[in-house]
Amino acid sequence: MSIPREGGAQRPIAGATRRVRVPEKPGVDGLEARWGEAWESAGTYRFDPGAPPDKVFAIDTPPPTVSGSLHIGHAMSYTHTDVVARFWRMRGRAVLYPMGWDDNGLPTERRVQNYFGVRCDPGLPYDPGFEPPSQRGRELVAVSRPNFVELCHRLTAEDERAFEHVWRTLGLSVDWSRTYTTIGDRSRRASQLAFLRMLARDEVYQHEAPTLWDVDFHTAVSQAELEDRERPGAYHRIRFALVGGDASAEVQIETTRPVLLPACVALVAHPEDGRYRPLFGRTVRTPLFGVEVPVVAHALADPEKGTGIAMVCTFGDTTDIVWWRELHLPTRTVVGRDGRLEPVPWGAPGWESDDLDGALGAYGELVGRTVRQAQERIVELLSRSGDLVGEPRAITHPVKFYEKGERPLEIVSSRQWFVRTLQHRQRLLERGEELHWHPGYMAHRYRAWVEGLNSDWNISRQRFFGVPFPVWYALDDDGAVRYDRRLLPQPGRLPVDPSTDVPDGYAPDQRGRPGGFVGDPDVMDTWATSSLTPLIVSGWEEDPELFARVFPMDLRPQAHDIIRTWLFATVVRSELELGALPWSDAAISGFVVDPDRKKMSKSTGNATTPLPYLERHGADAVRYWAAGGKLGTDTALDEGQMKVGRRLAIKILNASKFVLGRSSPDGGGPPETPPAAEVPPPAAAVIEPIDRDLLRRLGGVVTEATSALAGYDHSRALELTEGFFWSFCDDYLELVKNRSYGDPADPRAVSARTTLVLALSVQLRLFAPFLPYVTEEVWSWWQAGSVHLAPWPDAAAELEPFLGSVAAGGAPAPVWGESPVLDAATEVLAAVRKEKTTHKRSMRARVASLTVVDLPDRLEHLRAAERDLLDAGGIEPGGLALREGGPASVTVVLDGA
């Protein structure tokens, strides 16, 4: 017999039945190493690239950042994904479950810099024989970009091995032959090719504009990488003299950044603000610097804030950019890319001052100071000149930071590459609606982000370890860079590094020479590459046949904190390149929080790597805990749950040992028939009502667990399976234990054994996605092949034939989950146990008499289970009395009582 597969494929339930071999003392320790190797050598989790598209289940695995360390939160969310992968694999899908390593980007640069004692100088030529200093010196050694990138590769390769070990131990059913890295050749090629395609379609553009800038990392950052942090600050009230009219007339503003006074280009108030309306069109003079600036009106000015009139500087915050752009204000920038005040040409056009000596003097001593130092000094100067009104008023306010940075962002003007996102807002919102989110409310996060977008996506970073922009620029005869004359490589040359490679038609010695060329110095934002993961793993522009089979993918699993970055960026790229969603479903995991409900993270010092937990409790136990966490919900780290998981795994071993070992007449032989069976026992083998009840109840669990898993509710599926299993052990096993020992010629014994083995087979497969090790171990005791390639249980196909309905022909379909005989027997058994416990007697104590008073149909059910009940309860022959009547009662009289 074979089980109908999803979509009609057929696969036998197991290979040839082997002789049952049950260990004397089964245990859970050491299973990870043994089965890890077995799965690897058997290729159990290999993706079948020949599978037709409707048989593929493709997962866009999140590539963890390898320069960091794995966190117990990763263990949880990757377990969620693995459960899904294993479920669909058992359902007959060819599962594409690759692993990626995110080694591209700033975290790796920092680690390499510290580890090898080198720094990247992109101006240097490549040195093929370079070896890093064996001893880290005080000075960092400057190396070329290609050399630096080589060192990044060397270090990340080590990290990747360590990560792989953790994932293998956890039991992820990844196809390790399909591993990629975000800095590898395939990723670089895909990133550059996709970039050139966008350039050709005018979906990406280069633009010189005010940009949020991290002064420590010396790079621009994008809107998605910002975070607000509450910082102490102070309102400084500053006097501006009104030009013309009464010499004593003045305007007072409040600012938290008096340091930007020399960069002030206007004062702005709300157009309806009666206090300032008379001043619109007039000018004021900045204190200390004597620069004449206009008083202007703009609706963004908030009459409630400060004095209701604000100083516009180039540039203090993003509102300044809006005012500067919309009111066509001049530019006077003072903060340099290193976060220090830079020299400015006082007196020159744009820097006219009424008090040139004052400006030169006041500003002169600020040049070269950091923003923070200069602020202190300028406050002193203002105080001395009498332009500071009152004392600064301390406040706490949100300040924009780069999420990885330590100093507030500044805004500087720079040349950057942008992907057009704003003009596609509507389409991107529609894609978000189309995607199936798990849980559904996570769609709000995406929508809020897309609706709130206020700038195009800046994808250029002024860093080194990333994918270079595949662009050179021609130099004119004066040696000036002609940004309008781009030199692009043919796609066949990709990946290229313009800092060392030479554009077609040029010679290497023309680099940087008049009439020659220069390479674009920047690299892509890490999200510009990772947004292509569905394309990279699907073989886009590399393996068209594979791509046609797996794209669009089925599942993007990830955490909720990177919806605005990774998920959003991926939707953007897929929409621009292919006009399609990259996957049908997104499963969003929550975080792991410590028992005090605080988010666990490196910065708070309570980060935890998964390995110690895996070693302490075992992989199945850690997975059990992880699978208990629902998607989207934060889950507390709970070693208690891991212990429960370990106990469950051990219980599975022991119960299986009983079913497979002791249930056969000679105490060691196999049940004559394989469990769910190519050579099934006659369908009529299961004759006892209580056995059929067990199968009906199990069928209910199968049905519900299957739909729970198909709907990404893994915790529900586990809970159902586990609940059934404990009742199977505590009640059913006890009830039929005695009967199962019986003579093989006794049909009642055969019925029990057949049911036990069948139920075990189904339960092992239900547990397999959650507890891959212990289920594989037990499966190997009597089945050929891996449980992970066995078909997912199917109640109608596997269980129904044993319920008599098929044999009877035309009998009604079973009502899954209904088990009145088993329920009644279990309840009476519980009453017997309670009586024994109350009298502090052993569970083996004999029962002299048991009287049940109940309704007729109920008594009928008990009668159907009478002999099992007598055995399990230790009831003396003839001791059971069933009487019609009410109210219902169970009276137990113990022997010797």
Next chain:
RNA sequence: GGGCGCUUAGCUCAGUUGGUUAGAGCGCAGCCUUCACACGGCUGAGGUCGUGGGUUCGAGUCCCUCAGCGCCCACCA
């Protein structure tokens, strides 16, 4: 300031479309030993379901108010 989620036993959480005495595991208490399992088994005690209203024959479940916690977003002078 806007949005989303959460608030059920000491702890961690289930409670599906509103329907009889609100469930599980852990922990706790008591008891039982070894014929699958002491890495065990049995039994038990624990809850006015955050607050205040409303709809309904009936609300943990639907609506409104408020409070607390968490997360996301925001133009932060």
